[in-house]
Amino acid sequence: MSALLEIRDLRKRFGGLAVTDGVSLALPAGARTALIGPNGAGKTTLINLVTGHLRPDAGSVRLAGRDVTRTPTAERVRSGLVRSFQVTRLFPDLTAREHLALAILQREGRAGAMVGHYERMPEVTAEIDQLLERLRLAEIGRRQVAEIAYGQQRLLELAIALALRPKVLLLDEPAAGVPQGETRLIEEALAELPAELAVLMIDHDMDLVFRFAREVVVLAAGRVIFTGPASEVTSDRGVREAYLGSYADARPAA
Numbered sequence: 701m702s703a704l705l706e707i708r709d710l711r712k713r714f715g716g717l718a719v720t721d722g723v724s725l726a727l728p729a730g731a732r733t734a735l736i737g738p739n740g741a742g743k744t745t746l747i748n749l750v751t752g753h754l755r756p757d758a759g760s761v762r763l764a765g766r767d768v769t770r771t772p773t774a775e776r777v778r779s780g781l782v783r784s785f786q787v788t789r790l791f792p793d794l795t796a797r798e799h800l801a802l803a804i805l806q807r808e809g810r811a812g813a814m815v816g817h818y819e820r821m822p823e824v825t826a827e828i829d830q831l832l833e834r835l836r837l838a839e840i841g842r843r844q845v846a847e848i849a850y851g852q853q854r855l856l857e858l859a860i861a862l863a864l865r866p867k868v869l870l871l872d873e874p875a876a877g878v879p880q881g882e883t884r885l886i887e888e889a890l891a892e893l894p895a896e897l898a899v900l901m902i903d904h905d906m907d908l909v910f911r912f913a914r915e916v917v918v919l920a921a922g923r924v925i926f927t928g929p930a931s932e933v934t935s936d937r938g939v940r941e942a943y944l945g946s947y948a949d950a951r952p953a954a
């Protein structure tokens with residue numbers, strides 16, 4: 701089957717620096733791929749090129765076979781290319797339910813101004829209930845974001861992303877900043893993502909990477925230096941020496 705997300709020979713320079721230097725990768729349906737690499741390797745830039753927040757100098761991005769290299773971000777989202785919202789993009793005085801109503805209305809192409817009336821839309825409230833249940837957030841649905849724990853805010857980001865019905869989901873350090881006791885809930889939510897969804901996750905936490913990802917892509921100085929099964933990344937000499945440091949002896953969870 702052809703890839704849901706296909707990146708071909710993508711290039712981006714900032715001044716004299718080739719930050720994305722001929723990157724190609726493909727995610728089929730159901731992919732669980734981690735994008736790792738040292739600070740400054742170009743991970744965030746690559747994600748920004750894929751979402752359309754940045755424009756590449758060369759190369760292409762295809763979504764479900766369609767070239768979206770020049771497509772505006774909002775249209776990519778509507779086509780199923782979704783990046784998880786960051787906590788910093790949540791509205792502190794809106795409730796979790798209101799955030800999900802906004803995402804659902806946006807997906808349906810209905811005006812955000814209707815969010816004040818969403819409780820009178822049974823199909824919207826039913827979907828909100830389902831999403832909250834799925835992310836174990838049912839109890840805090842009516843609380844303002846400012847009042848809920850940070851781990852719950854990160855679960856809400858995932859719920860919002862799922863409300864947009866993604867085909868491809870890009871996750872930027874989904875558990876970063878979450879206190880130890882709450883990371884299990886995030887990992888459970890990640891483990892329960894729809895099977896057919898293609899997921900690309902950036903993370904520095906190698907324990908999380910090994911538990912989540914089946915495939916790992918290692919980026920260094922803007923180039924892919926390894927693509928392969930998570931079980932093989934730590935035995936790759938170049939990756940071991942240059943990029944995993946103290947994790948070089950780690951092994952994927954059985």
Ligand SMILES: Nc1ncnc2c1ncn2[C@@H]1O[C@H](COP(=O)(O)OP(=O)(O)OP(=O)(O)O)[C@@H](O)[C@H]1O
Pocket residue numbers: 714719737738739740741742743744745746
């Ligand atoms: N808008 C920009 N203008 C100029 N240089 C930039 C810009 N954005 C990123 N860079 C540079 O590009 C390189 C790659 O940055 P990027 O943030 O993509 O790396 P990263 O792998 O995500 O790093 P980290 O793990 O620290 O988040 C860095 O050297 C950074 O300074």
